[in-house]
Amino acid sequence: MKKSAIVAGILISLILGGCNNMDKQGKDDVASKQEVAVQDYNGQGFIFIDGDKTKDIVAENKEVISKYALDYFKEKYHTDVVVNNVVPARNAAVVILESKHEPKFNTSVIVSIDMNKKKVLDSVTSEEGSIEGSIQTGLYAMAYEDKFSNLDKFVKSASEKSGFIGLTDEAVKKTRDSGYVTNYYYLAMQGSGAPSISNLYISNKNINKESLRNLFEKEKNPETLVGIVISLYTKDKKADIDKVNSIINELKNAEGLPPGAYSVIVNGNTIDVTSGQAIGDSVGTSVGVDEIIKK
Numbered sequence: 001m002k003k004s005a006i007v008a009g010i011l012i013s014l015i016l017g018g019c020n021n022m023d024k025q026g027k028d029d030v031a032s033k034q035e036v037a038v039q040d041y042n043g044q045g046f047i048f049i050d051g052d053k054t055k056d057i058v059a060e061n062k063e064v065i066s067k068y069a070l071d072y073f074k075e076k077y078h079t080d081v082v083v084n085n086v087v088p089a090r091n092a093a094v095v096i097l098e099s100k101h102e103p104k105f106n107t108s109v110i111v112s113i114d115m116n117k118k119k120v121l122d123s124v125t126s127e128e129g130s131i132e133g134s135i136q137t138g139l140y141a142m143a144y145e146d147k148f149s150n151l152d153k154f155v156k157s158a159s160e161k162s163g164f165i166g167l168t169d170e171a172v173k174k175t176r177d178s179g180y181v182t183n184y185y186y187l188a189m190q191g192s193g194a195p196s197i198s199n200l201y202i203s204n205k206n207i208n209k210e211s212l213r214n215l216f217e218k219e220k221n222p223e224t225l226v227g228i229v230i231s232l233y234t235k236d237k238k239a240d241i242d243k244v245n246s247i248i249n250e251l252k253n254a255e256g257l258p259p260g261a262y263s264v265i266v267n268g269n270t271i272d273v274t275s276g277q278a279i280g281d282s283v284g285t286s287v288g289v290d291e292i293i294k295k
Contacts, residue, residue, distance in 0.1 A: 034272055034273050034274055035270050035271070035272060035273070035279060036270070036271055036273055037236075037269050037270065037271070038165065038167065038168075038171075038233040038267075038269055038270070038271050038278070039165060039168065039235070039269075041167070041168060041171050041271040041273065041276075042168055042170035042171055042174070043085060043170050043171050043173070043174025043175050043276065044273055045273035045274055046085070046087055046174060046175050046273065046274065046275075046276050047087060047088055047089075047274050048087060048088065048089035048090065048094060049089070049090055050089070050090035050091075051087065051088030051089050051090070052088070053088075053090070053115070054088045054089065054090070054091065054092070054093065054113055054115070055088040057088075057113055057118055057119075057120065058086060058087075058088040058093045058113075061093075061120045062086050064120055065086050065093045065095060065111045065120055066083045066086060066095065068111050068120070068122055068124050069083060069095035069097065069109045069111055069124060070083065070097075071124075072109055072124035073097060073109065073131075077131065077135070077202055078202055078205070079099060079135070079202070080099070080100040080101065081097040081098060081099050081100060081107075082097065082098050082100055083095055083096070083097060084096045084097065084098050084106070084173040084174055085173070085174040085175070089110070091112065091113055091115055092110050092111060092112050092113055093110070093111045093113065093120070094108050094109075094110055094111075094177075095108060095109050095110075095111060096108045096173075096174060096175070096176075096177045097109065097177070098173065099138060102138070102142050103135060103138030103139045103141065103142045103180075103201070104138050104141065104142075104180060105134045105135060105137055105138030105179045105180050105181075106134065106172075106173075106176050106177050106178065106179065106180075106181055107126075107130065107131050107134035107135075107177050107178075107179065108126065108130075108177035109124050109125065109126045109131075110124065110125050110126060111123070111124050112124075112125075129192075129193075129195075132193070132195055132198045132199075133179060133188075133189045133193050133198075134177070134178065134179035134180075135179075135198045135201065135202070136179070136189050136193050136194055136195075136197060136198045137178075137179030137180040137186075137187035137188070137189060137226065138179060138180045139197060139198065139201055139212055139216075140180065140187060140216060140225075140226050140258070141180045141187065141258075142209055142212060143209055143212035143213040143215075143216050144213060144216075144258040144259070145209060147256060147257055147258040147259075148258055150256040150257055151185070151228070151257050151258055152182070152184075154250075154251070154254055154257065155182075155184040155185060155230055156184065158247045158250055158251075159184060159232050159247075162232075162240075162243040162244075162246065162247055163234075163235060163243065164232040164233060164234060164235070164239070164243070164247075164266060165232065165233050165234075165235055166182070166183030166184040166231075166232060166233065167183050167184075167233075168183070169183065171271075171276065175276035176276075184230060184231070184232060185228060185229060185230045185231060186228075186229055186231065187226055187227065187228055187229075187260075188226070188227040188229065189225065189226060189227075190224055190225055190226065190227055190261065193225070194215075194216065194219055194225060196215075197212070197215050197216065200215070222259055223259045223260065223261070223293055223294065223295045224260075224261045224293065225259075225260075226258075226259070226260040226261070227260065227261050227262075227263065227287070227291070228258065228260040228261070228262045228263070229262075229263045229265065229287070230247075230251075230262065230263065230264045230265065231265045231267065232247075232264075232265070232266045232267070233266070233267045233268070233269055233278065234266065234267070234268055234269045235269060236269055237268075237269065238268060239266040239267075239268070239282075239283050241283055243266075244264065244266045244283050244284050247264055247266075248264050248284065248285060248292070251264060251292055252292055257294050258294070259294055259295055260293075260294055261291040261292070261293055262285075262291060262292040262293075262294060263284070263285045263286075263287045263291050263292075264284040264285050264292075265282050265283075265284040265285070266282060266283050266284050267280070267282045268280040268281070268282070
C-alpha cells in the first residue's frame with residue numbers, strides 16, 4: 001500500500017476514535033467491556049481501527065518498530081525521544097513518543113506494515129506538520145516556564161476544590177500524542193502555528209528560554225497562537241454545571257498564567273478504552289466559540 005493510503009487510513013482511525021466494526025447483536029456487550037472509569041484507565045486496550053488485524057505482527061516486532069521510529073526522529077528532528085507505546089493500526093503501527101529532555105512534548109509516527117508479507121517495513125511517516133506542532137507546544141511551555149508552573153497550581157487547586165480529576169500518568173504516556181500535555185490540560189498550536197520557531201530549535205538546540213519567549217511574543221497574535229485546553233473528568237457522575245462555571249470564572253480572573261486561548265471541558269467519568277476518549281457529553285466552554293483569552 002502507498003504511504004498516502006496508509007496515512008489516510010490512520011487518520012480515519014483517529015477521527016473514528018478507534019472503534020471496530022461489529023454486528024449489532026454483540027455491540028452492547030462489547031461496548032460495556034470497553035468502558036472503564038478514568039481513574040482506572042492506564043491505556044489498556046488502546047488500538048486504532050483495524051488494529052486487530054495487525055496486533056500479532058506488532059506484538060512480535062515491537063523492537064524493530066521502535067527502532068525505526070527512534071532512528072527516523074533522531075535523523076529528521078535531531079531530538080532524543082523514548083517510546084511510550086506501540087499501537088496496532090490499519091496496515092501500520094502508531095508509535096507514541098515522548099521527548100527525553102526540554103522541550104517536553106508527546107508526538108507519534110507511523111511505521112508501515114506489508115500485510116501480504118506480514119512484514120514490518122522500514123517506512124516511517126507522520127501527519128504533515130504534526131510533529132513540528134508538537135515541538136512548538138513544548139517550546140512554548142519552555143519559554144513560559146514560570147507561568148506554566150502557575151497554571152499547574154491553578155488547575156490542580158481548582159479541580160480538587162470542585163471534585164474533578166485528570167488522566168492517570170500512564171494514560172497520558174500511552175494514548176496522548178498531541179504535544180505538551182499533562183494530566184489536566186494540553187496545548188494545541190492554532191492555525192499554522194509558529195514553524196519558524198520550531199525550525200530554529202531543530203537547527204540550534206542551544207537557544208535559551210528568554211530568546212524563545214521573545215520570539216513567541218513577536219508573533220502576530222501571540223495570545224491566540226496557542227490553545228490551552230483544560231480537560232477534566234468527574235469522579236463518579238455527571239459534572240455539576242455550577243462547579244464547571246466556577247472554574248471558568250476563576251480562570252477569567254486568574255493572573256500570572258501563560259498567554260493563550262483557554263477552553264475548559266469537564267467530561268464524565270467513563271473512558272472508551274479503545275480510543276482513550278471520554279464517553280458521553282461534556283460541559284464547559286466551546287473551542288473556537290467562547291474561549292478565554294489571556295494576554
